[in-house]
Amino acid sequence: MKLRTKRLFATLLTGVLATSMLFNDAVPVQADSLIKPATPYVYNTSDPLFAATHFHFFAKEYAEIKTHCHGNVAAKEFSAGSNSGSDKIGAAVKSEIFYFQKIDTSKGFNANFAGATVVLGKDITTSTMNNAEVYLETGSNKIKIEPNSTIYQETETSGRFIDFETEFEKLEKLSVGLAGQPSIDDMFTGVTVKKDASNYTIDLANQDPTVAQTAYIHINANDMAGINDFKIIN
Numbered sequence: 001m002k003l004r005t006k007r008l009f010a011t012l013l014t015g016v017l018a019t020s021m022l023f024n025d026a027v028p029v030q031a032d033s034l035i036k037p038a039t040p041y042v043y044n045t046s047d048p049l050f051a052a053t054h055f056h057f058f059a060k061e062y063a064e065i066k067t068h069c070h071g072n073v074a075a076k077e078f079s080a081g082s083n084s085g086s087d088k089i090g091a092a093v094k095s096e097i098f099y100f101q102k103i104d105t106s107k108g109f110n111a112n113f114a115g116a117t118v119v120l121g122k123d124i125t126t127s128t129m130n131n132a133e134v135y136l137e138t139g140s141n142k143i144k145i146e147p148n149s150t151i152y153q154e155t156e157t158s159g160r161f162i163d164f165e166t167e168f169e170k171l172e173k174l175s176v177g178l179a180g181q182p183s184i185d186d187m188f189t190g191v192t193v194k195k196d197a198s199n200y201t202i203d204l205a206n207q208d209p210t211v212a213q214t215a216y217i218h219i220n221a222n223d224m225a226g227i228n229d230f231k232i233i234n
Helices: 050-054 090-095 164-179
Strands: 002-004 035-037 057-065 073-080 097-103 117-120 126-129 133-138 141-145 150-153 191-195 199-203 214-216 229-233
Parallel strands (some): 035 150, 117 150
Antiparallel strands (some): 002 214, 191 199
16 A cells, blocks of 8 residues: 555545546536436546546446445446445435446346436436436336436447446556555554554554655555454544
8 A cells, every 4th residue: 555645545445426527518418318428437647546546346347235335336237235325325425426337137126326426338228207217127127216316328429438447457557566565664654554353553643744755555365354443543
């Protein structure tokens, strides 16, 4: 992991994506359209994990979610188990986003998209009812998307909203580069790493904010096995 002036970039993502960053305003959209055309996702070049920075789950192939995840899921194929999806947490729900190119209903599909932004792959079949309701068509089943959601869909000419192959190539190169950096000892200019039987803590409280510094902390699977809490103190 890379620490720079009290900032920690970790693959355990809790980033929140502002909807205003998602879409290219140059694409004309009918004001009365229930499903708007999506354009390729654009992110800031400083985002540490590229597109994945803004998602809690970022799956190159398949994601099966069985609990509330507060949105921000991107996957080629999405399976929504019991009680999954947005948690309806007031104004914060407006910045949640789901993106999937296919859906798997073989185990049922119980996603709650209430108030979230939903981006659909171009191959997903949809239907509308009463010019107010949008449904995902899955064989004999119809899955309703809550009417207060904002819905976009890829088109034949728009390209993918997220190109997973390209994004994961970037992540793999980044991972190799970080893994090759020398790790710090337990103490590094105010950065303390504490490990015990049940907790793993990175303490930045004593780091000097006036000193520009970079530290790399290597955490392997054995370090994380069996711990109850992973804490960052800033």
